[in-house]
Structure formats: structure tokens, C-alpha cells
Amino acid sequence: MRILHTSDWHVGKVLKGRNRLDEHIKVLAQVVEIAKAERPDLVIVAGDLYDTAAPTADATRVVTRALSALRRTGAIVVAIGGNHDNGPALDALRPWADAAGIELRGSVRENPDELLIRGQTEAGERWQLVALPFLSQRYAIRAAEMYDLSAAEANQTYADHIARLIAKLSEKFAEPGVLNLLTAHLTIVGATAGGGEREAHTIMGYAVPATVFPPNCHYVALGHLHRSQSVISPCPTRYSGSPLAVDFGEEENVPSVAIVDVGTDKAARVRDVPIPSARPLRTVRGTLEQLATVNLPDAWLRVLVRETPRVGLREDVQEMLPNALEVRIDPEMLPNKAGERMAQRAGRSPRQLFGDYLDNRGNAEDGVRELFDELYDEVSSDS
Incomplete structure (x- = not known):
């Protein structure tokens, strides 16, 4: 069969x-x-x-x-x-x-x-x-x-x-x-x-x-x-x-x-x-000069650009590569702030970290910090 x-x-x-x-x-x-x-x-x-x-x-x-x-x-x-x-x-x-x-x-x-x-x-x-x-x-x-x-x-x-x-x-x-x-x-x-x-x-x-x-x-x-x-x-x-x-x-x-x-x-x-009928999908990366050498006319492209972000960069890439469905800055070009964030958290208490979170969120509602303190004290005492 x-x-x-x-x-x-x-x-x-x-x-x-x-x-x-x-x-x-x-x-x-x-x-x-x-x-x-x-x-x-x-x-x-x-x-x-x-x-x-x-x-x-x-x-x-x-x-x-x-x-x-x-x-x-x-x-x-x-x-x-x-x-x-x-x-x-x-x-x-x-x-x-x-x-x-x-x-x-x-x-x-x-x-x-x-x-x-x-x-x-x-x-x-x-x-x-x-x-x-x-x-x-x-x-x-x-x-x-x-x-x-x-x-x-x-x-x-x-x-x-x-x-x-x-x-x-x-x-x-x-x-x-x-x-x-x-x-x-x-x-x-x-x-x-x-x-x-x-x-x-x-x-x-x-x-x-x-x-x-x-x-x-x-x-x-x-x-x-x-x-x-x-x-x-x-x-x-x-x-x-x-x-x-x-x-x-x-x-x-x-x-x-x-x-x-x-x-x-x-x-x-x-x-x-x-089944070769569908258009292939390809990821390409490089500077504008390097991307100008890409020759994949039959593929849908994801383009990772190795350039400093600026107005009009996406349009320049899409003009160069009309089949680009996604254009973004290569993640390797972006600053890695993970270490910086870890350093900022080091040595800080849960109360301080929660306060920073509320500040970043723009949350100034009365009683939220006090409620967190009560809950934290209750959990800490149980442990």
C-alpha cells in the first residue's frame, strides 16, 4: 500500500x-x-x-x-x-x-x-x-x-x-x-x-x-x-x-x-x-553596502541592518531589497543593558525594587507601597 x-x-x-x-x-x-x-x-x-x-x-x-x-x-x-x-x-x-x-x-x-x-x-x-x-x-x-x-x-x-x-x-x-x-x-x-x-x-x-x-x-x-x-x-x-x-x-x-x-x-x-513551489524565506544581515550585494530575487527576506538607527533607514533598505518583509536593526548592534540592570538591582531590598517598579510605571496610588510592606512582612515572618 x-x-x-x-x-x-x-x-x-x-x-x-x-x-x-x-x-x-x-x-x-x-x-x-x-x-x-x-x-x-x-x-x-x-x-x-x-x-x-x-x-x-x-x-x-x-x-x-x-x-x-x-x-x-x-x-x-x-x-x-x-x-x-x-x-x-x-x-x-x-x-x-x-x-x-x-x-x-x-x-x-x-x-x-x-x-x-x-x-x-x-x-x-x-x-x-x-x-x-x-x-x-x-x-x-x-x-x-x-x-x-x-x-x-x-x-x-x-x-x-x-x-x-x-x-x-x-x-x-x-x-x-x-x-x-x-x-x-x-x-x-x-x-x-x-x-x-x-x-x-x-x-x-x-x-x-x-x-x-x-x-x-x-x-x-x-x-x-x-x-x-x-x-x-x-x-x-x-x-x-x-x-x-x-x-x-x-x-x-x-x-x-x-x-x-x-x-x-x-x-x-x-x-x-x-515541494519547491513556495518562495523561500531567508534572513540576511549587514551594512547597507553589504546588503547591496544580496541577490535573492525569489525569496521573502528578513533584513537585520548593521547600521546606526536613523530616520529613513527602513525605506532605504526596502528600496534596495523590494522583497524585504521585515527590516530591523541587528540585535548585535543594540546595547546590552542586562548587565546594567543587574548592577542596579544588586544589594537593593524587595521594598526598594517594588518602589522602583511603581515609579517606572507612574503608579502613585496611595497605600500600594504600604500594602506591599504588609504582605512582605507577613511572608517574611512565616518563613
């Missing part, structure tokens, strides 16, 4: 005020061309189809047309919601998706059986796929309660909830002669962040160990981290990465999709197919 694994499209992304819809159209058109050439049996889009929970009509049009075009290649298409997506809104598109032959799962709903998708290739190979959309900590307990967990179990960590959900959803993986697959939008402990993910959803509170995946799974297709990479796991597990660099934190990533060949008696073999 052959799988095309992609994720993190982030359609609708605006970079430093620049709309990138044309780039997304080109990128997704190339993904479709790869599907036509590779002829996968299954296409998995592992979350974050959109960059925002309220996508524009244009962004919705691009995503739905891309999914439809992938379906017309003859592959079964499965797409799940990510943390940037509006899961219930994706679920509201289910009637359209069902009519188009697309398996769309936006959120974890009351019927967990909907998250297990079954199919068969033209060659007769049977497969089953657990499709787990992004689940925030806020809703993890609510989702876990569907499986009649005890109160003690419901108080377990987010990772425990995810592990229990996956274990419940993959119970049928014991069936012989069936290819077992799983897709999810998760941060895995030990994986390398791609630089552009929303930090609030990639912190350790949202990270889960790879041991949540069942060892009898033949391939796990992950989304969320934008750098393509394999993950050490009880079963073959991989992030496909994003098909374009979402922001300048990802400029070193190689946009790609993953092509996976796997069978019940054949270990998963993965190869990345690059």
Missing part, C-alpha cells in the same frame, strides 16, 4: 502583512501533481489545513479544491483538524466531504467509532486508520469521559488521556491481515520543533511520549511540527512537515511531503518528495 502523508498547510497564513494565497495555490497544486505521479492508495492530511479558526472564503476555497483534486487522483483522502483549525466547523463540512468521497474528521465527538476509518486498496489489501484530531487539554477530560473512565483516571495527565484514547480507538488493531494506520496532530516528546508552531500548543504540557502508539501499528502519520522527521517509537512514526515554510523561524526546513510504502508483511519505507 502506498500513502501520501502531508500536514500543516496553514492556508490563509499572512506573513508580515503579506498574503501568501498564491503561494499556497502553487504548493497544493504541486502536492496534487505528486499524487498523480506517485498514485497513492491513501492521502493523509494530518491537521492544520488552515492557519486560523476563522478562515476566509478564499482560504476555504483553496482547501476544499485541493482536497477534491487529491480525491480525483483515485486515492482515498483523510484529513483531520489541527490546533489552528476550527474542529466543529470542519465537522460541519462533513456532508460536503462525504459527497466528495473525502473522510474529514475535525474534532473528537461523542461517537468514537467515527474516528476509525476502514478501506481496501484496488489490490485488495485491507486497511484501517485511527484518525485523531487535535485535542486540547481543556477538552481532554471531557473526551476521555466517553470511555467511562473513573474519577481518578480522569484526573490523570493530558498524555495519559491521549494514551487511553488511542488504546481504545486501536483495539481492533489485533485483527489479522489488516494494515493498521494512525494519524494524529500531536507534539511528541523528543521531536524537533520546526520553528513556526504556536508555542502554547507545543510546550511540554501538550507533549506526549511516543509510547502512546501501539506497537502493532504499521505507520503513524503525524502533523503539528513543521520539520519532516522520524520519531523513535514502538512503530514507524513520522512528521511529514509543512509543504512551505510558514515563517522565518522555519527558513532552514525543506518543505516536502512523505511517500510511504508499507504492508502487513513489509516495514514502512518513507521517502520525502520536496
Whole structure:
């Protein structure tokens, strides 16, 4: 069986005020061309189809047309919601998706059986796929309660909830002669962040160990981290990465999709197919004289200027480099006041430091300093 694994499209992304819809159209058109050439049996889009929970009509049009075009290649298409997506809104598109032959799962709903998708290739190979959309900590307990967990179990960590959900959803993986697959939008402990993910959803509170995946799974297709990479796991597990660099934190990533060949008696073999359609993102730095030698006409630029700040400097750089989306003084040119601030704080009492804070904030309200003194005295006496 052959799988095309992609994720993190982030359609609708605006970079430093620049709309990138044309780039997304080109990128997704190339993904479709790869599907036509590779002829996968299954296409998995592992979350974050959109960059925002309220996508524009244009962004919705691009995503739905891309999914439809992938379906017309003859592959079964499965797409799940990510943390940037509006899961219930994706679920509201289910009637359209069902009519188009697309398996769309936006959120974890009351019927967990909907998250297990079954199919068969033209060659007769049977497969089953657990499709787990992004689940925030806020809703993890609510989702876990569907499986009649005890109160003690419901108080377990987010990772425990995810592990229990996956274990419940993959119970049928014991069936012989069936290819077992799983897709999810998760941060895995030990994986390398791609630089552009929303930090609030990639912190350790949202990270889960790879041991949540069942060892009898033949391939796990992950989304969320934008750098393509394999993950050490009880079963073959991989992030496909994003098909374009979402922001300048990802400029070193190689946009790609993953092509996976796997069978019940054949270990998963993965190869990345690059997606060069989107304009690259590059950071350049130097004096005006040095920047005048930069020759990157096809890239969006972040420019760090090694010049003394002055009026009109930004305009001079943008005239020289029209593709500069961000222009600022190189941080190395700015004075480092951290040591000075530490010296100013040295030897000063908490009362004095708090007084300095109030002065800097312009807070002259009566009683604030006295209240701090009372609280400080109370805490100090307790210790």
C-alpha cells in the first residue's frame, strides 16, 4: 500500500502583512501533481489545513479544491483538524466531504467509532486508520469521559488521556491481515520543533511520549511540527512537515511531503518528495553596502541592518531589497543593558525594587507601597 502523508498547510497564513494565497495555490497544486505521479492508495492530511479558526472564503476555497483534486487522483483522502483549525466547523463540512468521497474528521465527538476509518486498496489489501484530531487539554477530560473512565483516571495527565484514547480507538488493531494506520496532530516528546508552531500548543504540557502508539501499528502519520522527521517509537512514526515554510523561524526546513510504502508483511519505507513551489524565506544581515550585494530575487527576506538607527533607514533598505518583509536593526548592534540592570538591582531590598517598579510605571496610588510592606512582612515572618 502506498500513502501520501502531508500536514500543516496553514492556508490563509499572512506573513508580515503579506498574503501568501498564491503561494499556497502553487504548493497544493504541486502536492496534487505528486499524487498523480506517485498514485497513492491513501492521502493523509494530518491537521492544520488552515492557519486560523476563522478562515476566509478564499482560504476555504483553496482547501476544499485541493482536497477534491487529491480525491480525483483515485486515492482515498483523510484529513483531520489541527490546533489552528476550527474542529466543529470542519465537522460541519462533513456532508460536503462525504459527497466528495473525502473522510474529514475535525474534532473528537461523542461517537468514537467515527474516528476509525476502514478501506481496501484496488489490490485488495485491507486497511484501517485511527484518525485523531487535535485535542486540547481543556477538552481532554471531557473526551476521555466517553470511555467511562473513573474519577481518578480522569484526573490523570493530558498524555495519559491521549494514551487511553488511542488504546481504545486501536483495539481492533489485533485483527489479522489488516494494515493498521494512525494519524494524529500531536507534539511528541523528543521531536524537533520546526520553528513556526504556536508555542502554547507545543510546550511540554501538550507533549506526549511516543509510547502512546501501539506497537502493532504499521505507520503513524503525524502533523503539528513543521520539520519532516522520524520519531523513535514502538512503530514507524513520522512528521511529514509543512509543504512551505510558514515563517522565518522555519527558513532552514525543506518543505516536502512523505511517500510511504508499507504492508502487513513489509516495514514502512518513507521517502520525502520536496515541494519547491513556495518562495523561500531567508534572513540576511549587514551594512547597507553589504546588503547591496544580496541577490535573492525569489525569496521573502528578513533584513537585520548593521547600521546606526536613523530616520529613513527602513525605506532605504526596502528600496534596495523590494522583497524585504521585515527590516530591523541587528540585535548585535543594540546595547546590552542586562548587565546594567543587574548592577542596579544588586544589594537593593524587595521594598526598594517594588518602589522602583511603581515609579517606572507612574503608579502613585496611595497605600500600594504600604500594602506591599504588609504582605512582605507577613511572608517574611512565616518563613
